[in-house]
Amino acid sequence: MSDLLERFEGFIEPSGREWQLLSQLDPAKLPRHIAVIMDGNGRWAESRCLPRVAGHREGSKAVRAVVETSARLGVPVLTLYAFSAENWKRPASEVGTLMSLLEDYLRRELHTLQENGISFQAIGRIHELSPSVQKELRDVETATSHNRGMKLVVALNYSGRLEIVDAVNRIIASDRKEPITERDLSENVYTAGLPDPDLMIRTSGEMRISNFLLWQIAYSEIYVTDVLWPDFRPVHLLEAVLNFQRRERRYGGLRPASVANTR
Numbered sequence: 652m653s654d655l656l657e658r659f660e661g662f663i664e665p666s667g668r669e670w671q672l673l674s675q676l677d678p679a680k681l682p683r684h685i686a687v688i689m690d691g692n693g694r695w696a697e698s699r700c701l702p703r704v705a706g707h708r709e710g711s712k713a714v715r716a717v718v719e720t721s722a723r724l725g726v727p728v729l730t731l732y733a734f735s736a737e738n739w740k741r742p743a744s745e746v747g748t749l750m751s752l753l754e755d756y757l758r759r760e761l762h763t764l765q766e767n768g769i770s771f772q773a774i775g776r777i778h779e780l781s782p783s784v785q786k787e788l789r790d791v792e793t794a795t796s797h798n799r800g801m802k803l804v805v806a807l808n809y810s811g812r813l814e815i816v817d818a819v820n821r822i823i824a825s826d827r828k829e830p831i832t833e834r835d836l837s838e839n840v841y842t843a844g845l846p847d848p849d850l851m852i853r854t855s856g857e858m859r860i861s862n863f864l865l866w867q868i869a870y871s872e873i874y875v876t877d878v879l880w881p882d883f884r885p886v887h888l889l890e891a892v893l894n895f896q897r898r899e900r901r902y903g904g905l906r907p908a909s910v911a912n913t914r
C-alpha cells in the first residue's frame with residue numbers, strides 16, 4: 652500500500668470512490684496550495700425551504716472533513732474564503748451567525764488542528780472584526796503556531812483589491828525609494844511567505860473569482876464544481892486534485908512537443 656493510502660486508513664472506506672481516486676493520485680504532484688471559494692450555502696438552504704443561516708451551519712460542518720483530507724493528503728496550504736469584505740452588506744443576523752459559526756469552529760476544532768499538526772492563520776482586515784472574534788483567532792494562531800503540518804488559512808473580512816491596496820501602503824510606509832517590483836508586492840500581501848495557490852476550487856457552479864486572492868492566482872488552475880458547499884465532501888476534493896494533476900501547466904510558455912516544432 653502506498654504512503655498516501657496508508658495515511659487514509661481508518662478515515663475513508665477502502666473500497667469506496669475516495670480510495671479509487673486516492674490510488675490514482677501522484678503524491679509528487681500535489682498542489683502546494685489549494686484555495687476554496689465555499690459558495691452555495693444560501694441556495695442549499697433555500698432548496699430545502701430552510702433559512703439561509705441553516706446553509707451556513709451545514710457549510711461549517713463541511714469544513715472539517717475538507718481540512719482533514721487536505722492535511723492527510725500532504726497539501727502544504729489550504730485557504731478558505733469564509734467572509735468577504737463585501738459580506739457586511741448582508742442582514743446583521745446573517746453576519747452574526749457567520750461570526751459565531753466561525754468562533755464555534757475554532758473552539759470545537761482546535762484539537763483536530765493539533766492532532767493533525769495543522770497551523771492556523773487568519774487573513775484579511777482582521778483588526779475590523781469584533782474583539783471577541785479577534786481574540787479567538789489570535790488564540791488559535793498562537794496555540795497552533797508550533798505545528799509543522801499543513802497551514803490552514805481562513806480569509807475573513809477579506810478583499811483581494813483591499814489586500815493589494817494594503818500591500819502598496821505598507822511598501823510606501825517603509826520609505827522605499829526604488830520603483831516597486833512584483834517581489835515587493837508578493838512580500839507584502841497577507842499571504843507573504845506562502846506559495847501562490849496552484850489550484851482554486853469554487854463550489855456551486857458560479858464562474859467568478861469574487862475578489863479572492865487577486866494577486867496570488869495569476870497562474871492558478873481554476874476548478875468549478877456544481878456541488879453546493881454544504882454538500883462538498885472529501886470525494887469532491889479528491890476529484891478536484893485529480894483533475895488538477897491531469898492538466899498541463901505552461902505559465903505562458905510552450906508545450907514540450909511545440910518546442911520541438913520550433914527547431
Ligand code: FPP
Nearest residue numbers: 689690691692693694710711733752753756
Ligand atoms: C457563500 O454562500 C458562503 C459564505 C458567504 C460563508 C462561508 C462560511 C462558511 C462555510 C461557514 C463558516 C466558516 C468556517 C471556516 C467555519 P452564499 O451564502 O453566498 O450562498 P448563495 O450564493 O447560495 O446564496
